[in-house]
Amino acid sequence: MKRNIFFGLIGIALLITGCNNNTYSRLRDQEDKLIENYISRNGLKIITTEPAEDHVWAENEYYKIPGYDNLYYHLIQQGDTSHEVVTNDLIIMRYKQFALTENADTLSYWTTLDQAYPIEFHYMNTSECEAVAWHLAIKQMKYADTQCEIICPSKLGFTADQSSVTPYVYIMKFKIKQ
Numbered sequence: 001m002k003r004n005i006f007f008g009l010i011g012i013a014l015l016i017t018g019c020n021n022n023t024y025s026r027l028r029d030q031e032d033k034l035i036e037n038y039i040s041r042n043g044l045k046i047i048t049t050e051p052a053e054d055h056v057w058a059e060n061e062y063y064k065i066p067g068y069d070n071l072y073y074h075l076i077q078q079g080d081t082s083h084e085v086v087t088n089d090l091i092i093m094r095y096k097q098f099a100l101t102e103n104a105d106t107l108s109y110w111t112t113l114d115q116a117y118p119i120e121f122h123y124m125n126t127s128e129c130e131a132v133a134w135h136l137a138i139k140q141m142k143y144a145d146t147q148c149e150i151i152c153p154s155k156l157g158f159t160a161d162q163s164s165v166t167p168y169v170y171i172m173k174f175k176i177k178q
Contacts, residue, residue: 027165031154035070035167038100038151046072062151065140070167071133072151079145083176085123085138090177093119093134097168100151110171120177132156137172147173 039046045061055075062072085091097107109115121129123138133156141148149171154161157168 024165028155031165031167032070034100035151035153038169039072041102044072051075063140065136068133068136068153068156070151070153071136071156073137073140074149075141076147076149076171079141079143079147079173081143083144084142085144085176087124089123091119091121091123091129091138092175092177093121094173095119096171100167100169131158131161134170134172137170138174141172141174144174144176147171 038044039062043060045058046064047061048064048066050063051057057075062074065071065073094110096110098104109118119129124135126132126135129135131152133150133152136156137148137150149169151167151169152161153167154165157166160166161168
């Protein structure tokens with residue numbers, strides 16, 4: 001009798017362990033492969049040393065931000081260097097979002113024709129904008145009217161992206177509301 005209970009408990013433990021191993025961790029592995037494939041497919045050159053402010057970015061050059069798995073940043077256009085963003089500045093964000101799959105649809109909030117009102121949030125306030133990657137991108141961009149592109153893993157994105165384990169590419173530009 002004790003032997004049957006022992007083997008029954010082992011069986012239940014194995015079943016529970018097996019169920020846990022094929023959910024989030026498997027989805028994260030798939031996400032990592034999707035990001036790797038996107039980088040390879042687009043011929044992106046990954047740099048691991050932060051470029052100097054006067055660095056001229058090649059079209060396919062992306063900086064892997066240290067301390068964050070699979071967060072990549074690419075400066076497209078430097079903005080107005082007269083005012084550097086600081087904590088609690090009110091950010092007015094315009095962006096385009098697309099998945100990392102081939103021929104992905106684009107969600108665009110780039111102009112007033114796309115969306116009448118842009119996203120507004122205070123810089124470094126994750127209760128207003130939970131996408132940590134956006135705050136990190138702004139930190140890299142530094143100045144209003146700067147334009148960048150980021151590869152954003154799900155765990156640094158919005159809550160819905162985290163739940164579905166969906167990474168995105170964002171093309172972003174922001175203004176600081178005075």
